[in-house]
Amino acid sequence: MNFKKDQEDRLNRISTLDALLNKLTLFFSKRISDTITRDEIFYALYLTYHNDLGWEHPVDFWSLEVTFNEAKSKLEKFDWKTVVSTIETSENLVPKEFLVQTKVQIKSKGLIWRIHKYDADPFPSNPHAHLIESGIKLDLSNGKCYKKKLLVHTIKRKDLLRIREEASKNFNLPQLAI
Numbered sequence: 045m046n047f048k049k050d051q052e053d054r055l056n057r058i059s060t061l062d063a064l065l066n067k068l069t070l071f072f073s074k075r076i077s078d079t080i081t082r083d084e085i086f087y088a089l090y091l092t093y094h095n096d097l098g099w100e101h102p103v104d105f106w107s108l109e110v111t112f113n114e115a116k117s118k119l120e121k122f123d124w125k126t127v128v129s130t131i132e133t134s135e136n137l138v139p140k141e142f143l144v145q146t147k148v149q150i151k152s153k154g155l156i157w158r159i160h161k162y163d164a165d166p167f168p169s170n171p172h173a174h175l176i177e178s179g180i181k182l183d184l185s186n187g188k189c190y191k192k193k194l195l196v197h198t199i200k201r202k203d204l205l206r207i208r209e210e211a212s213k214n215f216n217l218p219q220l221a222i
Contacts, residue, residue: 054106057106057107057109058106061105061106061108064110064112064115065082065085065086065089066082067112068085068089068112068115068116068119069081069082069085071116072085072119076124080124083127084124084127085119086102086105087102087126087127087158087176088119088122088124088126088127089105089108089115089118089119090102090105090176091122091126091127091158091174091176092118092119092122093105093108093110093118095165100179100191100192101177101178101179102176102177125214126158126159127158130156130157130158131156131157131158131159131173131207131210131211132154132155132156132157133154133155133157133203133206133207134154134155134203135154135155137155137199137200137203138155138175138178138180138189138197138199139197155175156175156176157173157174157175157182157207158173158174158176159171159172159173159174159184159211159214159215167181167190167193168181168182168183168188168190169183169184169185169186169218170218171184171211171215171217171218172184173207173211175189178191179191179192180196180197182199182207184204184207184208184211184217184218185217185218185219185220185221185222186198186204186220186221186222187199187200187201187203187204187222201222204222208220
């Protein structure tokens with residue numbers, strides 16, 4: 045395949061996925077009778093497909109090949125609390141060398157953690173928190189942070205307890221193991 049054709053194909057796929065995000069945003073905002081943002085649809089799709097497709101980073105989303113009906117069917121079962129209820133922590137919680145695109149992850153000088161209640165992969169805990177932009181998973185029982193299945197960091201106990209306090213408002217958490 046030549047370079048120009050390959051670039052055209054990629055741009056067409058991005059354009060198709062962009063239109064899909066817009067269409068799903070409209071559909072689910074009407075269905076749920078609440079405003080579901082495009083970012084929330086993006087993260088919902090990422091969380092829905094990341095384990096099945098071996099995604100490590102949200103940029104992998106742009107390789108997705110799915111129809112509107114397939115995506116809609118997957119998202120009809122999605123727990124929207126996962127993307128609407130987020131936990132913000134200090135940006136210093138995880139060493140910077142493990143973070144990617146820090147400027148995107150920071151909201152009011154913090155990291156945004158998302159918990160997917162029905163994650164198909166119960167590793168490292170069930171549930172666990174995602175620092176989506178970095179591909180880091182946080183074990184909510186002991187504060188260990190993993191990238192794929194490799195331990196990369198352990199957060200401080202006080203920080204884990206703060207995250208657990210916020211998370212417990214919407215989720216049943218694993219037993220504390222530290």
